[in-house]
Amino acid sequence: MSPKKQQAGSAYFIAKETEVPRTHVLSVLVNNEPGVLARVIGLFSGRGYNIESLTVSETSHERHLSRITIVSSGTAHVLEQIKKLLERAVPVHRVVDLTLVADEKGFDKPLERELALVKVAGKGENRVEAMRLADAFRAQVIDASIEHFTFEITGRVSKIEQFIAIMEPLGLVEVCRTGVAAMNRGPEAM
């Protein structure tokens, strides 16, 4: 066998990914303790998956339970694997893929709401137009000067994105979003 003729090979078998990634919303009920968030998001980052949105807050003070809502995009196979890994983590009580549950129940999507603070600076016609549009979107003014408005807007992700896009030419200077809070329709708990 003569050296230098062959091309390099690999010690691994690699199959092409054929599944299409899709956006999923996961709800994770965890003990509210130090490090728990790092543990949960580490399962995503360790696989090179990006978290599109993340919301965490304690939802049961007596039981020290927090609810984490994660929006991430991935193939069904990998997200199922991440869900199982989350389920076996010690501080995790429950994991629900809200998107899959919505599919099963025949809903279009889980209920999602997000809050955003949007600051728009400017004078004259743009300022009037911004106020008019904010009314149409039912955004509240929570701070104002003669040179700016700060709006609070709540709604679905698509509504917030649309509002921000419209404000862009009218003097948008700052945006802060909470990330998605989500649950499923119907009388059942997660």
Add this chain to the structure above:
Amino acid sequence: MPKSVKTKREKSAARKMSGAEMVIQALIDNGVDTVFGYPGGAVLPIYDEIFQQDKVNHILVRHEQGAGHAAEGYARSTGKPGVMLVTSGPGATNAVTPLQDALMDSIPLVCLTGQVPTGLIGSDAFQEADTVGITRPCTKHNWLVSAIEDLPRILHEAFYVATQGRPGPVLVDIPKDIQFATGMYYPPEHYELKSYKPKLEGEDAAIAAAVELMAGARKPILYTGGGVINSGPKASQLLRKLVAKTGFPITSTLMGLGAYPASGENWLGMLGMHGTYEANLAMHDCDVMVCVGARFDDRITGRLDAFSPHSKKIHIDIDPSSINKNVRVDVPIIGDVAHVLERMLALWDGLEEKPEDGALNPWWSQIDRWRSRQSLSYKPSKDVIMPQYAIERLYALTKDRNTFITTEVGQHQMWAAQFFGFEEPNRWMTSGGLGTMGYGLPAALGVQMAHPDALVIDIAGDASVLMTIQEMSAAVQHRAPIKIFILNNQYMGMVRQWQQLLHGNRLSHSYTEALPDFVKLAEAYGGVGIKCDKPGELDDAIRHMIDTDAPVIFDCRVANLANCFPMIPSGKAHNEMLLPDEATDEAVGSAIDEKGKQLV
């Protein structure tokens, strides 16, 4: 040592004590008799407590990695959790390799690390590292203790999490001020963990569906793994019963060797990349596959899209995240192997229609044809020791003794798996998932401390053994008469084999120049060195090694260019194995086609 201290410790009722005392008391209350460790600034209070008691035996190693692998060897050979104790900073970072090793191979390992005092955390203090941050992905769970009130609970939880469900490594990081602080200690019974409760019993309907599939199988196979060993000795007994009742052929992963005896009639040998022809072809052609405590690792499956294409697959695993991870299965059963096998046997006995006698005869005839291919054959030599021959002789001369085998990683490991016959579980300690060179020597030390009268042999390679050779010093100190049997071919043999297969025989840095004189090295450590390079002298030399009551390094000079076959080359399926008699230079050179080479 003051007597009062000793008698106080014997009782494990709730009482006030220091954090360092709590550590020792929690070890005793969780049944720990041996700890492997290395002292340092941030664990001195705990070492001071160790000094003042005689319940827990501390084994001083020479490097924290050695402590971890020794604890793994101890755990694997006893079924109990292994415990390591190291200091902060470098002590903890050196523990990372054994932690990941234990995670991949599901070994219960409790790692206690010292940490700088709570007030200094985050200040870049001397020997500070973010230990829980660094070890989060390589432990099953870890804790940073931030208050003395939490310490006893966390210590007990650590043992619970390490041993329950799929076993694995855990780490408890204990700041030095917490070790000095005083608080109430409560025994393990006082606590209950609410959020981690693995399921042991498999779902009955799933087990029934599995038994029905098995009863209708004409070409069945049992594919078993380390989960059988982890489930305990009862699981191995039940597995043997299941094989006897069903008459199914059985193969095992590297980690599962010994669960079913190698001398057993239905044994096909190990499967996978370097498994036997009959095991791999039976996996490929079977109609029902029963996977018991194994995880469809890439070394086992080969090309996934061609893996056992015509079979219904049953998968018993205690870890739900192992199900459907690499291979889609038809009947998943989540539970402990022993629990599930017991139920499976009961359902099999209760079958209304058992398969007729001889239903599997055509399948066994087929398997016998594959067997006759003799995939493990090699060309014997009168002049040089063939590595396969060395393992065969080692086996022949030690099989009637109380023998435990550990290995390093590489060709010698595969030859040990192929040619050493394991009859019982917990006798075989090897780094399977992570493939850690340097595992075997410290693991042998750990096994020997758990079984002082046993014959413990580390089957090693000349390259691997140098990664943790310093533990020879620990073996000599603790009078652990471990035997390090080096198959010395002066190459990183497996690296070279891959370079021959995949990189046009360009042997980049896989030849070790300037190896030490292993005989002199053994003597320098205070052990015994033996060298052998002639097949005719091998038996006597091995007997000499066995009879030596001291740590031995055996430098077994073997054929330098021997390679490990059979082999499933990259990008190939189970039925495209490369057999030893076909492994000519050209066949090796073209074993991997253009498509295989494109896989990066």
